[in-house]
Amino acid sequence: MEMVTHRIKIRAFGMIAEKLGADCLDLDSIPTTEVLRGYLYQQFPELEKMKFGIAINKKLVSGNQPIPNEAEVALLPPFSGG
Template sequence: MTLTSIHIIAFGMIAEKIKTKELVLEYMPDTEVLLGYLYQQYPDLQHTKFSLAINKKMAVGKTAIPVGAEVALLPPFSGG
């Protein structure tokens, strides 16, 4: 991982769809750019509901991604 990269961690069915649990990507400024990249590289994700967490905080809408961030791709989950 470089100083200008972001670390992606995928869980559950999201990891299955992208065929890996971890990715290291060049820096992307926000969640819209990241999602555009992911949808282009992994078209199956376009029809899959999932959430993003940046540095362990849920991201809502267009959210800035800090350099060196850890971004989690989280499948839908239910509590109990």
């Protein structure tokens, strides 16, 4: 039986990219936004203090959402401005 890998591309912006030390990550086996947040908080504890939005394939999502295979996930810092 073939092992199917669930791959996603993470793009980080602003302060979040600074905390990650990169603006792009490739991750495996992240099925939902809840699992993604858990992974990020474990790897980058400073992110727990930050509010950030998550967009999947250029659509902003809230709550726990499934992340499709090969999705592009953006981590968006809070927006400010007028």
